[in-house]
Amino acid sequence: MQETPFCLRFRHLLPYSMSESNTTDFINPSTFILQGIPGLEAAHIWISIPFCTMYIIAILGNFSILFTVKIEPSLHEPMYYFLCMLAVNDLVVYTSTLPKMLAVFWFNSREIDFSACLTQMYFILIFSMMESGILVAMALDRYVAICHPLRHSTILTNPLVAKIGLAVVLCGCIVVLPFPFLVKQLPYCRTNVIPQPFCAHIAMVNLACTDTHVSSYYGLFVQYCVMGLDGIFIGVSYTQILRAIFILPTKDAWLKTLGTCSSHLFLISAFYIPSIFISLMYRFAQNMPLHFQVLIVNVYFLMAPMLNPIIYGVRTKQIRDRLLRLFTHKGT
Template sequence: MSDSNTTDFTNPSTFILLGIPGLEAAHVWISIPFCTIYIIAMLGNFTILLIVKMESSLHVPMYYFLCMLAVADLVLSTSTLPKMLSIFWFNSREIDFSACLTQMYLIHCVSVMESGIFVAMALDRYVAICDPLRHSTILTSPVVAKMGLAIVLRGGMLVLPYPFLVRRWPYCRTNIIPHTYCEHMAIANLACADIRVSSYYGLFLAFFLSSLDVFFIALSYTQILRAIFSIPTKDTRLKTFGTCGSHLCVILGSYIPALFSFLTHRFGHNVPLHFHILKANMYLLVPPMLNPIIYGVRTKQIRDRLLRLFIIKGPKVFS
């Protein structure tokens, strides 16, 4: 029989999420920008989906991929923010073991999917600019649907080992996670087992897969830039490049914080823990908020359709 000072966590029923250790007194204040970010992300991404659904001229591959990105952002935000806010507002730190694994799976799965969506969007821009006459015959609706399915299956299958590995490990030390959500390595570090397989697999996904996706995106944009600079008139060059600007902004806004968060988490051992966690939160929360704003501001078709909604509704209010 075990003594009173030891607890067996071999099969923990719950984990305890601490939030942001060291900043507990500021949790309520931190929740204000987090909640604002969540509301903007929800409104922005639902608006993108609504506009694309209502505007038949937007039923083309570029906006189908944008809708996929909006759905992924909604899933990513909703799988993390509500629990974070319950920690900040109500000190509700417990999370069921299965719920924790589900949250972990969704976070990493959707992140891999979003990387695949960026590759698909780069391919769409490449065909649209480098081979515009064949765009509608190359990227047909069935082809786009198959690409979407491949992106979803790739994310789902590649991240599947995470919950299986985490579930089979013994937890004999503690069930306390010093984080605001169930991140893979944060859980793995609690295990009383050799986690090298999981750590190496995480490194493989982060570096090899991301590097592969970035390589294809860079290859596409190299060809796109060559095609743009071969256009004789400056105005046409700027207009053509403008169609890619929003996509490039979204890519940079997603990959750079993700890479920085990953590197500081694994190699920044002298960085304060609360900085690690805040950076990890920004990586998950800010891109879903910025993506619809970037596309809404920089994409003329979406901007015009949104303005028409308000212009049409405006006179009815005062009639």
């Protein structure tokens, strides 16, 4: 059964150094030990530098997006409301994982309570799911704006935007809810060492000494059925958008209209393309060193929340101009 990057699964990432683990039988461990980057413990300080840099950029960038949209009335539109949802989502993802990761790298603080580990795992899964849902909502906004421009404000009203946001949150909560319950029921008798700097779902499942097919099959269902549907909805939206663009009379009109979708297309690429790459890596490069695989997945996991505000800040003229006016005004 091939595991998938959405839940950061590593079924074949189990052969870490058993000399560092306690192999005494136990059923319900009170704590887990986060190994960090297996095999590169001596370089944790150096590895933490780019991770900490991404954390700072993500915090500053996403808060800048939220502040800019709040103070600029012209940005009080569905597109920017969805962008704010994405910014809040990314901030929670970083806040739920990076502090503990940096504690592992800087202070060798590897121990984490079992309940805290389950909570962190749940947050990772739910906000990955919600990010996919927000990208679908943004695709819907672009579809309405381009295919039905005269009805955009009457179709995507503020109450509807709020309902879409609530639906994304509820969907993520409900779909991901079984994961911590499935993991909590498992008996553990191998080791309590997780070969990751955070509580990845399958890394915890692989420590169990019982049949784990239920967790594996449910993870595949979430990946291919739920998130796969998100990808299909986005594809259908952009198919209709491209059809509407190509019937425009001039090439300049094509480029201008397509430019309004460019930021969202970059976000989709940053979210889905690395996911596909990692899935292929697991399928065809299973002999790749463990530390390299863990590094790649961690960079992917942390890269999108950092890139999202940069992409929209650079590619969206309204946000860029408002930020420039703000800093220029403060500097004068």
